[in-house]
Amino acid sequence: DIQMTQSPSSLSASVGDRVTITCQASQDIRKYLNWYQQKPGKAPKLLIYDASNLETGVPSRFSGSGSGTDFTFTINSLQPEDIATYYCQQYDNLPYTFGQGTKLEIK
């Protein structure tokens, strides 16, 4: 299985900050990387697909980049409603695997 390593596991930031989360794959996954947001008690929500494509309806302060094994997810100007856990997921090879998650809190 492809291992997905996210960092950090948790982070605390202030409203208006720029927040960056990284995801590293254990082997080349080309562009096949998605990012999801999960709020407490809710189902995950797709934010970014194919590493850098913003899902319809998702605010433009969210962005993604990268290819191969190293990927970055960024929130520009953190908002209070962005408090959630964020997961990367590869779908280049079955079984599709998720990172362990990054829990984002407001400072």
Next chain:
Amino acid sequence: EVQLVQSGAEVKKPGESLKISCKGSGYSFTSYWIGWVRQMPGKGLECMGIIYPGDSDTIYSPSFQGQVTISADKSTSTAYLQWSSLKASDTAMYYCARGVSRGICDYWGQGTLITVSS
């Protein structure tokens, strides 16, 4: 509007069987993959397997092969996840999700909480 509506929470005893459902609407059910995802209490997301309702092609993640059965009924636009003998370690939230390009989960069900306890 695309919707995936899952069956309600269940409390079962070890050794019991269970089948939970995920009903799709608002799109062509047979044209998209449906995946099942497990989330154990306080933990992350795990892909269990995927099914293409159009031809019932099913792929299991190795960790779940032989532990669960994934199926779909085209006539009712419903996907299923079933266990023949539950264990306490099956206690978790289970989500279904629609798969675009197989691996992009763009719509999710609300989740079904399964509690297995003696």
